[in-house]
Amino acid sequence: xLKLIAEDFIDIKKIDFVLPLYQELVEKTRCExxxxxxxxxxxxxxxxxFVFIEEWVDRAALDRHVQSEHFQRLVPQxxxxxxxxxxxxxxxxFENMMK
Numbered sequence: 001x002l003k004l005i006a007e008d009f010i011d012i013k014k015i016d017f018v019l020p021l022y023q024e025l026v027e028k029t030r031c032e033x034x035x036x037x038x039x040x041x042x043x044x045x046x047x048x049x050f051v052f053i054e055e056w057v058d059r060a061a062l063d064r065h066v067q068s069e070h071f072q073r074l075v076p077q078x079x080x081x082x083x084x085x086x087x088x089x090x091x092x093x094f095e096n097m098m099k
Contacts, residue, residue, distance in 0.1 A: 001036070002059055003091040006052040014081035015047065021074050022050070028070040034061025048083065 010018050022040055029038045036055040043049035056062045065071055079086075 001093075002056045002062055004052070004054040004056070004062065005089040005091065006054065007087040008050040008052075008078065008082060009084045009086070010048040010050060010078075010081050011083050012048040018050075018078055018081050021078050025070060025074045025078075028068075029065060032061070032065055032068065034058065034064065 026038060026040050029035055034057045036057060037053065038055075039053045041051045041053065043051065054062075056065070
């Protein structure tokens with residue numbers, strides 16, 4: 001299992017353009033094989049800060065996701081409204097470090 005935190009930093013004047021793109025991305029991604037969870041949140045103190053909490057069965061499922069038609073089409077449209085580059089954190093359970 002793989003968890004990922006992906007953060008976007010969107011110009012607050014452009015949020016209305018991005019919300020429907022996010023909606024489609026979330027809806028289609030949740031239907032992908034290998035997607036366990038795909039949730040999008042926004043920072044209450046910084047409305048332009050969006051945080052995806054993702055869970056995938058394995059790295060191959062995540063790789064398929066980033067190659068999907070909807071990801072390839074929607075992410076560049078979203079990225080044009082970023083105020084800075086996104087941040088990505090790949091996570092594993094700490095118990096796996098003990099092995």
